[in-house]
Amino acid sequence: MTTFDQDMLALEVNDLHVDVLTGIYSEETHLAQPLRISVRAMLAVQDHYDPDTPLTVSKNYMDLKHAATTGLPEGRHFTLIEAVADHIIDTVFMQDAKVRHVQVKIVKLALSERGEEIGITLSRWRK
Template sequence: MTSTLQLQVRDIDLMILTGIYSEETHLPQLLRVSVTADLTAPEHFAPDAKLTDSKNYMDLKDAVLNTCPEGQHYVLVEAVADAIIDSLFQDDRVTAATVNIVKTALTEKEERIGIERTRTR
């Protein structure tokens, strides 16, 4: 039997320089970012399991907030997603990662307009 653990962090607000149009490129835009990471995991976690048996889900939040340097312009939000996934894949236990990015400036009402990028190894 194999076991996978999926860690999730949802709806982190990130201010980043992104876009292709002149009105987008000079001011940071608010992106709403969600991340899912699949990890290799033991079949069962004992009640006294240690954090090293898993992964701190705050690492996912840190990957979102600290991966993209301030002032760096990303033409496509896909590149932002790739940078976050690259950061997560520094941990060999991560077998797959998905980053969902919503460009809040494009949304009206309850719409969620953006991209979802998944990579596995």
């Protein structure tokens, strides 16, 4: 586990709109629902980043986008959006051993009546 006194690098991809089969009610289980997904991955910081530092010492943030979009299994129904977040987190951890922590925020857009954000945030440290 990482302590809070370590420097960390946060890579973020925010506000991706993704249609996902999710829900517990009968009217939800056969139609994809619009979700707004944000992913944050924490990596240990290098001592210094020179102008010619290669990408291999960091992480490509497009991998985060992939985990929340094309990395979700097509046609798979997730009863809970917590399971969607867990799948994204597992994918990001599998992509790169340098990732120490992942946080996923999911907002169920169909539930919003007046612009409020209704959803979850799931956060996990690498074990």
